Amino acid sequence: DAGVIQSPRHEVTEMGQEVTLRCKPISGHNSLFWYRQTMMRGLELLIYFNNNVPIDDSGMPEDRFSAKMPNASFSTLKIQPSEPRDSAVYFCASSQENQPQHFGDGTRLSIL
Amino acid sequence: QKEVEQDPGPLSVPEGAIVSLNCTYSNSAFQYFMWYRQYSRKGPELLMYTYSSGNKEDGRFTAQVDKSSKYISLFIRDSQPSDSATYLCAMSAGGFRGSNYKLTFGKGTLLTVNP
Numbered sequence: 337d338a339g340v341i342q343s344p345r346h347e348v349t350e351m352g353q354e355v356t357l358r359c360k361p362i363s364g365h366n367s368l369f370w371y372r373q374t375m376m377r378g379l380e381l382l383i384y385f386n387n388n389v390p391i392d393d394s395g396m397p398e399d400r401f402s403a404k405m406p407n408a409s410f411s412t413l414k415i416q417p418s419e420p421r422d423s424a425v426y427f428c429a430s431s432q433e434n435q436p437q438h439f440g441d442g443t444r445l446s447i448l
Numbered sequence: 449q450k451e452v453e454q455d456p457g458p459l460s461v462p463e464g465a466i467v468s469l470n471c472t473y474s475n476s477a478f479q480y481f482m483w484y485r486q487y488s489r490k491g492p493e494l495l496m497y498t499y500s501s502g503n504k505e506d507g508r509f510t511a512q513v514d515k516s517s518k519y520i521s522l523f524i525r526d527s528q529p530s531d532s533a534t535y536l537c538a539m540s541a542g543g544f545r546g547s548n549y550k551l552t553f554g555k556g557t558l559l560t561v562n563p
Contacts, residue, residue, distance in 0.1 A: 439491030
């Protein structure tokens with residue numbers, strides 16, 4: 337079984353540029369989560385989708401961040417404009433109803 | 449006070465040792481408790497999952513929850529070098545059900561098991 341697939345695995349870009357992170361959840365999973373992990377703050381939930389609909393985006397840090405899920409097999413997290421403090425590892429996770437979350441291997445983002 | 453506190457370590461033990469990892473929490477609404485293992489440059493993977501107070505055993509791993517003390521533990525018996533990873537505790541009030549599902553993670557404890 338293919339797990340949660342994230343791309344790119346690494347991204348280095350300059351401050352002010354637009355960054356787009358991509359996620360393909362496990363087939364059949366109806367919930368999708370975006371997390372950010374830093375040394376200072378640990379793993380934080382940014383946004384949660386259920387059946388492609390955003391349910392809880394209270395963790396999205398500010399308007400520079402946006403997330404979409406146009407269909408059940410694809411989601412994006414976009415940062416525009418990016419800032420150095422956005423540097424972190426971003427994880428996508430998916431789950432079926434009443435089941436644990438399965439995480440991808442993350443995108444390591446560095447903003448210079 | 450942070451909702452979930454976890455000693456970041458690092459913790460270094462010899463192969464075969466018993467390892468004890470712990471978290472404390474402040475939110476009495478938490479009812480579901482999880483331990484995730486995260487290898488370097490990988491995503492977290494679910495190791496153990498318990499509901500409310502009590503113990504749960506799975507092979508070399510035992511999870512304990514003491515809700516009265518707001519304290520959870522993960523014990524690893526006969527530790528192996530392959531257990532070297534970061535261990536994250538996580539908790540939720542609503543388990544895995546629908547929109548109540550929201551995990552609050554500890555920052556993780558880095559464990560190294562030396563051969």
